[in-house]
Amino acid sequence: MTRIGKSLIMALILGGALPVTTARAALHPYHDRVAQIEMLLASEKLAHALDMAPIESLLLLGMGPTGKIGWSVESEACKLTITLIPVPPSMPGPTNYKIDDISACE
Structure with a gap:
């Protein structure tokens, strides 16, 4: 590529004529699941x-059609379902999670 060609491309990028996209960094599924479990265990x-x-057991129930992730959590006297919402990063980085709902004990 000629010097003029490189300069033209840079001018178009800097001027906003050519979009520049960034890829989101995704965690390996193992590490993503660990992040979910850590968030659950740290939740007040x-x-x-x-x-x-x-807590005596954690069971992943899976992802629903809305993208929410369900977990079953059991203690000796209580079994409940907790729903997480994935919060995509605004910049490249891992997905975070927040609690959407916690059911009453069964």
């Missing part, structure tokens, strides 16, 4: 919903 909302009882 979940701790209070379980009445501070220790």
Whole structure:
């Protein structure tokens, strides 16, 4: 490519005539699942919903049609469902999660 060609491309990019896109960095599925579990374990909302009882099991229920992710959480006296919402990063980086809903204990 000639010097003029390179200069023209740079001018078009800087001037906004050519869009520049960035790819979002995705975590390996293993690390993404670890991020979900860490968020659950650190949640004060979940701790209070379980009445501070220790967690005995976590079971991934899967992703629903709206993109929300369901988890079943059990303690000795309580079984509940918690729903997470994926929060895509505004810049390249991993997806974060926030709690959407926690069911009542069964």
